[in-house]
Amino acid sequence: MKTLSMAIIFLWCLWVGIGAAEEVKWEKGGPSFLYVKPTKKPPHHGVYDESMKCLDCHSYDGVDAYTSATMAMKKSVKGRMPQQEIAQAIAEALKGRGDYREIYVLSTSFNNKPLATVVELVLDPKTFTFYAMSERQTEKLFHIASNPQVSAAYVKQRENYDYFTGALGVQIVGKATLLHDDDPEFVAAARIYLPTLPQPVPTGIQPPPIDDMIAMIKHTKIITKITPERIVILNRAFKAKGYHAVQVWEAGAQQ
Ligand code: HEC
Numbered sequence: 698m699k700t701l702s703m704a705i706i707f708l709w710c711l712w713v714g715i716g717a718a719e720e721v722k723w724e725k726g727g728p729s730f731l732y733v734k735p736t737k738k739p740p741h742h743g744v745y746d747e748s749m750k751c752l753d754c755h756s757y758d759g760v761d762a763y764t765s766a767t768m769a770m771k772k773s774v775k776g777r778m779p780q781q782e783i784a785q786a787i788a789e790a791l792k793g794r795g796d797y798r799e800i801y802v803l804s805t806s807f808n809n810k811p812l813a814t815v816v817e818l819v820l821d822p823k824t825f826t827f828y829a830m831s832e833r834q835t836e837k838l839f840h841i842a843s844n845p846q847v848s849a850a851y852v853k854q855r856e857n858y859d860y861f862t863g864a865l866g867v868q869i870v871g872k873a874t875l876l877h878d879d880d881p882e883f884v885a886a887a888r889i890y891l892p893t894l895p896q897p898v899p900t901g902i903q904p905p906p907i908d909d910m911i912a913m914i915k916h917t918k919i920i921t922k923i924t925p926e927r928i929v930i931l932n933r934a935f936k937a938k939g940y941h942a943v944q945v946w947e948a949g950a951q952q
Pocket residue numbers: 733734735736737738739742743745749750751752753754755765766767769770771772773
């Protein structure tokens with residue numbers, strides 16, 4: 698009797714298991730439930746070129762990243778901001794108190810396991826390179842050493858506005874390099890990073906000259922340099938100008 702009930706439970710589990718597996722239809726780019734079924738266009742839908750069909754964006758087109766909402770909007774000329782204007786909007790969003798220093802979440806991974814760390818990054822608006830300074834032996838540094846692919850996000854915190862109307866966020870994808878000791882790039886990066894540090898309360902004692910400061914930190918700190926490949930900015934204010942709320946800046950893009 699016991700064996701029979703065990704067998705029934707086993708078969709039931711097998712049946713439920715198979716049933717659950719059948720429910721998820723997998724298409725080339727991902728599970729089918731992730732795709733929009735383009736039946737009726739909602740009024741808040743972004744603008745796009747007249748020549749385009751719904752399925753130009755709402756279907757898998759061979760490259761996973763391009764099936765995503767962000768990259769689909771890039772297929773339309775209408776609604777896209779010129780690269781130069783996107784770059785300006787990004788720099789404006791990340792300017793901090795004029796020092797281009799802001800708080801981000803930096804994502805790294807180690808053995809395929811992600812880690813999100815809150816970091817302060819300084820943007821060099823001339824080169825669009827980001828810099829962080831860390832103590833040695835912190836977890837994210839080991840992640841970067843094993844996999845230089847990183848992603849960072851900045852979001853303007855909700856103050857007196859509703860997130861969905863006043864949203865402003867920036868997403869960065871790029872490669873990180875760890876600069877240390879006598880690497881000439883460490884010195885160059887420290888010259889950009891150090892002046893943005895909050896100055897000590899005035900005591901009459903001047904902070905040491907920057908070269909002395911660099912000599913003091915170069916054997917103890919690591920500077921992480923992040924070279925972005927793609928920066929996505931979401932700013933609902935773009936819509937008022939006839940642009941999409943989401944704009945994509947790409948390193949080396951022509952226009
Ligand atoms: C240029 C690319 C593009 C074209 C062409 C396009 N869409 Fe979309 N559509 C998107 C993107 C991107 C989103 C989702 C993200 C967003 O709202 O920005 C979306 C979202 C939607 C949604 C979901 C909206 C929601 O709020 O959940 C529907 C429904 C939709 N589209 C229908 C259509 C229909 C119908 C057509 C053709 C008449 C069409 N789309 C043409 C890119 C496109």
